[in-house]
Amino acid sequence: MSDAETTIPRPSLGRLFWVFLVMGATSLGGGVVAYLRTGLVVRQRWLDDVTFVELLSISQTLPGLNATNMSILVGDRLRGGMGALVATLGMCLPGASLMIAAGFLYGAGGDGPWSKAFLHGIAAGAVGLILVVLVQLGAKTLKTFADYVFVVVTAVAVAFFKVPVPYALIAAGIVAIWWHRPRDKDVR
Amino acid sequence: MKQLWDLAGVFAYLSLLTIGGGMAAFPEMKELTVDTYHWVTFPELLHFYSLGQLAPGPNMMMVASIGVTVAHIPGALVALVAFFLPTGLLTFFVGRLWTHLATWRWRPAIQTGLGSVAVGLVLAGAIIMGRGAITQVFFGVIALAVFLLLWRTKINPAYPIVxxxxxxxxxHYFNIA
Incomplete structure (x- = not known):
């Protein structure tokens, strides 16, 4: 680690908070990962692309959202525990404030026919957005026929047979991990 | 007070299911917030989720809106902390360990295995959400159009959603829906 200290930049906690706050306020439309890369790798040069992809793969494997997991990992890398905390707060503050306001506004006037019509419309649009995320996630993750079988079995069990997610996650997860288990002849 | 504890328990539990993204927790979120605790109706949940896609930052800030509906500002804060703290701590500590696990031979197996299950959970979430949101052919057309547009172009998703x-x-104006 002592070797790494010379190469990893150490922005002040205030600066770290500010940069994540700006990303948290401007990353409209869900594609937070693209904003993170532009902000951290291109503009601030706090990370190189190799590190960014490595941290992203940790973020995607662990539970939690990519945006917050990345804030924690990058903040910790740059400024330790406090860095992780201020980066995450900066990332979450704008969206959280807006959605708290949305909760109150909805309670006040969400039942009107016009706002209902608007919200029903964006719900349909959001389904399209999820399908795109699904296709992109699938293209990156699914390599063999067996992977597609795991996807379909998990989805059918949860969506049609109402299997509780933890059971599906543990059962399918164990089988899928075992299927991809390290074999002696593999050279990885 | 009991409601705050219920909120904390539900969202802490849901946070652990968000493997592969917030959508993976959607089936259980519907089950708990709509069917078990009756905090919101299914249309309300869909509305909050979709509004959340328009907000900047992490795409599950809508948990704060559910918190507001249940117990105003304290409810929102409890829901947020419960939803982000458990996985946050996990990421923090595993993140520090992960580099030591770089050569662990089970690591690729876990990454690939959990990856496909995560895609399955997101698909389940999309199906459940679709059941509520696509109530007429027109809404199916909207979803398909947004999908094609986002899949084929690099447009910011906020525009087609608005x-x-x-x-x-x-x-609604033309009385079609």
Missing amino acids: ASGLIGMAL
């Missing part, structure tokens, strides 16, 4: 809302209002 456009979907405006189309929803137009359908």
Whole structure:
């Protein structure tokens, strides 16, 4: 680690908070990962692309959202525990404030026919957005026929047979991990 | 007070299911917030989720809106902390360990295995959400159009989603939906 200290930049906690706050306020439309890369790798040069992809793969494997997991990992890398905390707060503050306001506004006037019509419309649009995320996630993750079988079995069990997610996650997860288990002849 | 504890328990539990993204937790979120605790109706949950896609930052800030509905500002804060703290701590500590696990031979197996299950959970979430949101052919057309547009172009997703809302209002104006 002592070797790494010379190469990893150490922005002040205030600066770290500010940069994540700006990303948290401007990353409209869900594609937070693209904003993170532009902000951290291109503009601030706090990370190189190799590190960014490595941290992203940790973020995607662990539970939690990519945006917050990345804030924690990058903040910790740059400024330790406090860095992780201020980066995450900066990332979450704008969206959280807006959605708290949305909760109150909805309670006040969400039942009107016009706002209902608007919200029903964006719900349909959001389904399209999820399908795109699904296709992109699938293209990156699914390599063999067996992977597609795991996807379909998990989805059918949860969506049609109402299997509780933890059971599906543990059962399918164990089988899928075992299927991809390290074999002696593999050279990885 | 009991409601705050319920909120904390539900969202801490849901946070652990968000493997592969917030959508993976959607089936259980519907089950708990709509069917078990009756905090919101299914349409309300869909509305909050979709509004959350328009907000900047992490795409599950809508948990704060559910918190507001249940117990105002304290409810929102409890829901947020419960939803982000457990996985946050996990990421923090595993993140520090992970580099030591770089050569662990089970690591690729876990990454690939959990990856496909995560895609399955997101698909389940999309199916459940679709059941509530696609109530008429027109809404199916909107979803398909947004999908094709985002899949084929690099447009910011916020634009087609806002456009979907405006189309929803137009359908209402012409009494189509």
